[in-house]
Amino acid sequence: xxxxxxxxxxxxxxxxxxxxxxxxxxxxxxxxxxxxxxxxxxxxxxxxxxxxxxxxxxxxxxxxxxxxxxxxxxxxxxxxxxxxxxxxxxxxxxxxxxxxxxxxxxxxxxxxxxxxxxxxxxxxxxxxxxxxxxxxxxxxxxxxxxxxxxxxxxxxxxxxxxxxxxxxxxxxxxxxxxxxxxxxxxxxxxxxxxxxxxxxxxxxxxxxxxxxxxxxxxxxxxxxxxxxxxxxxxxxxxxxxxxxxxxxxxxxxxxxxxxxxxxxxxxxxxxxxxxxxxxxxxxxxxxxxxxxxxxxxxxxxxxxxxxxxxxxxxxxxxxxxxxxxxxxxxxxxxxxxxxxxxxxxxxxxxxxxxxxxxxxxxxxxxxxxxxxxxxxxxxxxxxxxxxxxxxxxxxxxxxxxxxxxxxxxxxxxxxxxxxxxxxxxxxxxxxxxxxxx
Amino acid sequence: xxxxxxxxxxxxxxxxxxxxxxxxxxxxxxxxxxxxxxxxxxxxxxxxxxxxxxxxxxxxxxxxxxxxxxxxxxxxxxxxxxxxxxxxxxxxxxxxxxxxxxxxxxxxxxxxxxxxxxxxxxxxxxxxxxxxxxxxxxxxxxxxxxxxxxxxxxxxxxxxxxxxxxxxxxxxxxxxxxxxxxxxxxxxxxxxxxxxxxxxxxxxxxxxxxxxxxxxxxxxxxxxxxxxxxxxxxxxxxxxxxxxxxxxxxxxxxxxxxxxxxxxxxxxxxxxxxxxxxxxxxxxxxxxxxxxxxxxxxxxxxxxxxxxxxxxxxxxxxxxxxxxxxxxxxxxxxxxxxxxxxxxxxxxxxxxxxxxxxxxxxxxxxxxxxxxxxxxxxxxxxxxxxxxxxxxxxxxxxxxxxxxxxxxxxxx
Numbered sequence: 001x002x003x004x005x006x007x008x009x010x011x012x013x014x015x016x017x018x019x020x021x022x023x024x025x026x027x028x029x030x031x032x033x034x035x036x037x038x039x040x041x042x043x044x045x046x047x048x049x050x051x052x053x054x055x056x057x058x059x060x061x062x063x064x065x066x067x068x069x070x071x072x073x074x075x076x077x078x079x080x081x082x083x084x085x086x087x088x089x090x091x092x093x094x095x096x097x098x099x100x101x102x103x104x105x106x107x108x109x110x111x112x113x114x115x116x117x118x119x120x121x122x123x124x125x126x127x128x129x130x131x132x133x134x135x136x137x138x139x140x141x142x143x144x145x146x147x148x149x150x151x152x153x154x155x156x157x158x159x160x161x162x163x164x165x166x167x168x169x170x171x172x173x174x175x176x177x178x179x180x181x182x183x184x185x186x187x188x189x190x191x192x193x194x195x196x197x198x199x200x201x202x203x204x205x206x207x208x209x210x211x212x213x214x215x216x217x218x219x220x221x222x223x224x225x226x227x228x229x230x231x232x233x234x235x236x237x238x239x240x241x242x243x244x245x246x247x248x249x250x251x252x253x254x255x256x257x258x259x260x261x262x263x264x265x266x267x268x269x270x271x272x273x274x275x276x277x278x279x280x281x282x283x284x285x286x287x288x289x290x291x292x293x294x295x296x297x298x299x300x301x302x303x304x305x306x307x308x309x310x311x312x313x314x315x316x317x318x319x320x321x322x323x324x325x326x327x328x329x330x331x332x333x334x335x336x337x338x339x340x341x342x343x344x345x346x347x348x349x350x351x352x353x354x355x356x357x358x359x360x361x362x363x364x365x366x367x368x369x370x371x372x373x374x375x376x377x378x379x380x381x382x383x384x385x386x387x388x389x390x391x392x393x394x395x396x397x398x399x400x401x402x403x404x405x406x407x408x409x410x411x412x413x414x415x416x417x418x419x420x421x422x423x424x425x426x427x428x429x430x431x432x433x434x435x436x437x
Numbered sequence: 438x439x440x441x442x443x444x445x446x447x448x449x450x451x452x453x454x455x456x457x458x459x460x461x462x463x464x465x466x467x468x469x470x471x472x473x474x475x476x477x478x479x480x481x482x483x484x485x486x487x488x489x490x491x492x493x494x495x496x497x498x499x500x501x502x503x504x505x506x507x508x509x510x511x512x513x514x515x516x517x518x519x520x521x522x523x524x525x526x527x528x529x530x531x532x533x534x535x536x537x538x539x540x541x542x543x544x545x546x547x548x549x550x551x552x553x554x555x556x557x558x559x560x561x562x563x564x565x566x567x568x569x570x571x572x573x574x575x576x577x578x579x580x581x582x583x584x585x586x587x588x589x590x591x592x593x594x595x596x597x598x599x600x601x602x603x604x605x606x607x608x609x610x611x612x613x614x615x616x617x618x619x620x621x622x623x624x625x626x627x628x629x630x631x632x633x634x635x636x637x638x639x640x641x642x643x644x645x646x647x648x649x650x651x652x653x654x655x656x657x658x659x660x661x662x663x664x665x666x667x668x669x670x671x672x673x674x675x676x677x678x679x680x681x682x683x684x685x686x687x688x689x690x691x692x693x694x695x696x697x698x699x700x701x702x703x704x705x706x707x708x709x710x711x712x713x714x715x716x717x718x719x720x721x722x723x724x725x726x727x728x729x730x731x732x733x734x735x736x737x738x739x740x741x742x743x744x745x746x747x748x749x750x751x752x753x754x755x756x757x758x759x760x761x762x763x764x765x766x767x768x769x770x771x772x773x774x775x776x777x778x779x780x781x782x783x784x785x786x787x788x789x790x791x792x793x794x795x796x797x798x799x800x801x802x803x804x805x806x807x808x809x810x811x812x813x814x815x816x817x818x819x820x821x822x823x824x825x826x827x828x829x830x831x832x833x834x835x836x837x838x839x840x841x842x843x844x845x846x847x848x849x
Contacts, residue, residue, distance in 0.1 A: 127736075296733075296776055297564050299528030300768030305560075329735055330768060335780075341830025392779045392830045419784060422715070425741025 030057030033403075034071045037081030041389065042374035043358050053085050055380040058402040063374050086354075086389055087373050088134025088381035088399065089336050090361030092291040093245065093271050093325030096124035096333065101140020101148030101178060107185065107192045108206050110237075111229035112148035114140050115173055118161050120153075121427045123417065124328065129155050129407040130418040131334035132383040132396040133326075135166070137365055142180035142247040145193065145203055149233055150175040150245055152365050154381070156401045166367060176269075176365070177237055179203070180247035181256055183303050200256055207264045210234035237266045243366065244268040245291075249303040251278040258286045269364045271325065274298075274307035277314045284318035289364050291323045293330065294339040312356065313347030322352065323360035334396075334418065341390045354389060379403075459483040459841055460504040461820050463512035468492055468812040469797040473789035481512070483818035487840030492812050507822055507836050507843065513792060514812050515571025515819030515839060516827075517799040518774040520587075520682070520708060520728045520761035522578045525551065527559045528770055535559065538578035538764065540585065544621050545640050547611045547674075548666035549585030551576030552604065557595040561771045565762075566592035567849045568773050569821030569834040572605065572800075572809050578764040579614040579684040579708065582621075582633055583640075586670065587612055587682065589803055591819070593839045605805050610682040610706060611674050613637070615690040616739055634693055641701050644671035680704035682728070686739035688712040695723050706802070709734075709763070711743035717754040726757040726802045729794075731772050732780035734763060748778075748794065749785030759799035760791075779828035791828065824848070 033055045040051035042063055052069040054062035062069045071077065100117035102109030118138060119125075128136060135154050140147035152166040152174040165173040181199050188194030193202055213231040217224065225231075236242035244266050246257050254273060261268045270276070270290045276283060283290060292315070298307040315322045324339040326332070331339070340353040348356075362372025371381045380403040387394035396418070399407035408414050416424050466479025480498040482490040491498045500506055527535025537554040540546060555575065556562075565573070576587025590597075590604040600607035613619070620628055627633040647668035653659045674681045683694040686709045695716075698705040707713065708728045713720060720727065729748045736743050744750075751758045760781070762772035778791040786794075793799075800810025808817050821827070822836035837845040 296769040296773050297528075297561055297771045298769075299561065300530050300765070300770040302529050302531065304768060305528055329737065332733065332735065335733060338830055345831045345833065390831055392828060393783045395783060419746055420736055420742070420744035421746075422712070422742045424744070425736060 031403075032056050032061070032072055032075040034069075034075040034077045035080045035085060035384075036066060036071070036077055037079055038083045038085045038384070040085045040374060041087075041354065043087050043354050044373040044375060051085070053374060053382070055400075055403050058379055058404075060374060060376055060378050060380050062376060080384060083397065084385040084387065084389065084394075085374065086132075086383050086385055087358040088371065088383055088401065089132045089357050090323070090359075090365070090372055091128070091133050091136040091326050091328070091333065091336060092269065092323045092361040092364050093293075094128070094133075094136040094138055094328045094333065095141070096128050096136065096328050097122050097138055097153075098124070099138045099140060099151070102144050102146075104190055106190075107144050107187075107202060108146040109144060109148055109230070110146055110177060110206070110233040112140070113151070113175075114138055114148050114178075115151040115161050115165065115175065118151060118153075119427065120158060120161055120164050123425055123427055124333070125155065126407075126414075126417040126428055127424075128328065128333035129399050130396065130409075130414060131332070131336050132385075132399050132407075133333050133336060134381040134383075134399060134401045135362070135365070135367065135371055137176065137245065137361075139178045139245060142178075142184040143187070144180065145185045145199055146177065146179045146206070148178055149242070150178050152176075152367070154371075154401055155399075155406060157404065157406055166365075174365075176243035176245045177233060178245050178247070182247075182249050182253040183301065184247070196253070196256070200260065203260060204263070206234060207238070207260075210238055211264075214238055238264060240265075240267045243364070245271055247271050249274040249307075251275040253303075254279050255282060258282060258288060261286065261288065272304075272327075273311065274304045276311045277308050278306070280314045280318050280320070283315070284320050289321035289323070289360070290315055291325050291361070291364060293325055293327055294342040295331070309342055309346035312343035312353065316348050316352045321360055321363060322356050323364055324356045325361075337389050337394065338392065341392060344390055350390065357389075457503055457505040458485055459818070459838055459843060460500045460506045461509070461512050461822065461838065462495060462500070462506060463509045463822065465511045466492075466812070467511070467513045467792060467796075469514050469793060470811050470813055473793055473797075475511075479512070481812055481818070481820060483838065483841035485841070487818050487842065489812055489814055489816045489818045491814060505843070507838070509822035509835055510825055511823040511827055513569075513821050513823070513827060514796040514810055515821050515837065516569050516775050516795045517572040517574075517759070517803070517810055518565065518570050518762050518795070519574050519759035519799040519802060520763060521573045521575045521771065521774075522764045523561050523565060523573060523762065523771045524555045524557055524559055524575050526578065526764060526770065527556060528561045530767070530770055538576075538584075539580040540577075541581060541622055544581055544619075544625065544627060544636060545583040546581065546585055546667070547583045547670035549577055550608065551586050551588040552597050552600045552607050554585075555588070555590075555597055557590075557592075557597070562592055565771060565773060566837060567834065567845045567847055568775075569823070569827065569837055570774060571819040571821065571837060571839050572805070574609055574803050576609070577612045579612065579618055580764075581614060582619045582627055582636060584612045584614065586610070589805060591839050593842075593844045605808060606803075608670075608673070608679055609803065610680045611670055612682045612684070612708075614684040615693055616685060616687055618684065618686070618739060630690070630693065634697065637697060638700070640667075641671060641675065641697075644668045644675055645701070648672035648675050674703045675701060677702075677704050680706045682706045682708050684708040686711040686730075686743075688715040691716050692719070695719060695725065698723060698725065708761075709740075711740045711747070713756075714744060714747060714750045717750065717756065721754055721756050726759070727751055728761045728802070729758050729781075731761065731763045731777040732784070733772065733777060745780060745784040748781035748791070752786055752790050757798065757802055758794060759802045760794045775827055776830075779830075782828060788828070
């Protein structure tokens with residue numbers, strides 16, 4: 001609950017007035033910035049060699065060739081010749097911000113919200129901004145069959161999770177739910193499953209229970225079911241309002257997820273999917289998106305032995321919506337663009353690899369209408385690079401979230417997050433009100 | 438010039454057999470000698486006994502008939518991973534099956550030989566070989582006060598049957614770890630930095646007297662001294678036969694390593710050295726080389742203050758260094774040494790110096806520069822071929838030659 005709605009109401013009125021005055025065509029109260037001269041890679045549209053990106057407040061107002069985009073007189077013109085403008089990177093699977101989920105008490109904990117654990121001042125969040133990441137899905141781990149509700153964050157400046165949260169239409173914080181199968185969630189003690197068969201049975205029992213809970217809710221009447229936080233979350237899953245982000249590696253585990261999806265009809269994104277290349281046809285047929293990881297070598301555990309770089313290319317061939325993720329700290333957020341490089345190295349097209357670090361992730365988080373490409377009307381979430389996004393030598397110079405610069409390599413404090421050094425592991429100091437650079 | 442170029446294009450059409458001598462022709466050939474500059478349209482001829490016969494521009498080094506010619510955009514000396522655990526820390530990461538890099542039963546075990554622990558058939562050895570790495574300095578990992586020995590060998594050795602023949606150094610260094618990573622587990626000593634040093638000094642003192650006895654035997658003062666696996670290995674360190682490799686991440690651990698070196702006079706190689714940028718003058722004055730941590734090492738715990746610019750700063754300070762894949766407990770189970778060097782370039786290290794850090798300079802640091810690390814007549818013919826800048830993520834390694842024999846032709 002907010003402290004009081006009475007305080008909010010006047011704010012809403014003020015906001016309305018602001019919108020109305022904008023519509024009236026009077027002097028604009030929002031800053032207008034024109035980034036001029038860069039090579040622009042919008043991702044969902046062809047590259048522009050000498051382009052203009054016009055940002056009005058939080059929003060992209062125009063993208064196009066120099067000369068074709070009208071730059072209003074009152075716009076601040078920022079020369080970015082020789083640089084690249086690229087959409088802010090989107091990581092569909094990250095553990096920054098010291099995110100935590102369920103504890104050791106049970107294998108399935110849908111009531112647990114990771115948003116209640118995240119430290120947005122942690123250095124990992126700053127490092128993600130330095131890596132060009134503007135939106136991330138913060139998740140709990142894979143040691144449970146279901147470890148909690150995930151949190152979609154825009155990496156805005158801010159001191160609280162509320163400042164960074166992506167919001168649903170009803171104002172609630174957006175996120176999915178984290179599930180896992182295979183080795184990590186098989187523990188054989190403390191109520192955890194000891195086998196794959198038991199893992200699936202436990203999950204199915206929970207979803208059947210959630211189905212009954214939902215039916216009871218639908219019946220309404222005088223005897224509604226008592227509120228059950230776990231069941232409420234699973235009902236959202238059953239209704240497709242909360243996406244299942246499912247950790248899975250081995251081919252048989254991947255198929256198990258597809259089987260459960262079929263039975264319960266939830267929306268699912270497969271994560272990691274080390275053996276995707278073995279069952280790529282089945283994944284394509286199920287029309288399930290994949291968020292995959294690139295590691296510099298296979299193995300490290302039995303079920304990642306057969307991880308192959310060609311996963312991206314094989315999924316692309318079959319038209320599977322594919323994104324990449326950092327799994328930070330597995331891959332530090334500052335190396336995220338390397339994943340696109342490795343994907344292209346192993347046969348994926350440049351276009352699909354660039355989509356996989358931007359728009360594809362936005363689609364998987366149901367935010368593609370808001371972010372993920374440099375498109376008029378979307379939020380001004382972008383990075384300024386000093387070279388091609390696929391080159392290992394390329395560095396992120398600036399990161400902008402919703403029109404606001406949240407990382408600037410020229411700022412010595414930000415440079416520490418970008419390169420490391422003494423104190424780079426310490427958290428950022430909260431500011432009195434809002435963090436300003 | 439033009440005629441010669443034409444000839445080199447036509448000559449490869451000559452029949453080549455698997456046993457033919459190998460010639461490598463590259464648009465950019467990096468011999469990694471002198472000024473480290475590449476030769477445009479360069480040629481390397483390999484001899485029948487696996488050595489480098491000739492190196493030069495195609496115009497000056499014609500390829501004789503009958504050679505198997507490998508062409509590439511770029512060719513370099515086979516890459517050297519100056520510190521790894523590959524072959525000991527296997528792909529599956531299963532204790533008691535393929536994790537041989539660390540034995541925690543006692544804090545000081547310099548008697549553990551890498552040759553007794555290495556599995557050259559582990560898939561990760563093939564993985565790095567196909568990516569262009571031909572020589573590795575591998576062995577016991579960081580993680581114990583004295584973890585054991587390391588060795589140097591080529592990545593085409595499936596089984597060590599003859600340590601002298603199969604390796605460049607069957608006993609290369611003794612690996613030691615300062616700081617919490619080297620503490621004992623379950624309450625076992627050492628449990629603090631000061632205790633670590635006390636234990637090390639005490640053991641080195643014992644090794645000193647053991648060495649003294651060994652020398653007395655040599656000159657006939659005493660008849661014999663019983664062999665002691667532990668003390669003999671450390672006596673080799675004190676006799677400067679092999680260096681002591683000390684993994685030290687924090688500045689005070691690095692300082693402790695330098696202090697120890699001063700007291701006992703061994704050859705010190707600093708490993709990891711995340712905070713070395715705080716002690717550049719001291720490290721330089723001590724004449725100690727650094728195996729710089731992987732650029733993509735994880736910045737947590739003892740590494741929290743690491744910087745991607747460390748290699749560039751060591752270079753600027755004139756401190757010899759080389760790149761390493763290091764040790765990983767989880768994923769990626771091995772790093773790829775030139776991927777790490779590449780990112781050092783992104784963060785300020787000159788490209789040629791980074792290449793040297795996984796070829797010629799790595800060979801110098803490891804004491805094997807007379808055999809590998811550069812392309813000169815008489816050196817062992819180890820080469821890696823690429824379809825572009827070897828450091829670019831999108832470039833493929835398209836061929837690998839070890840001792841004049843093609844060991845990989847897949848594009849990876």
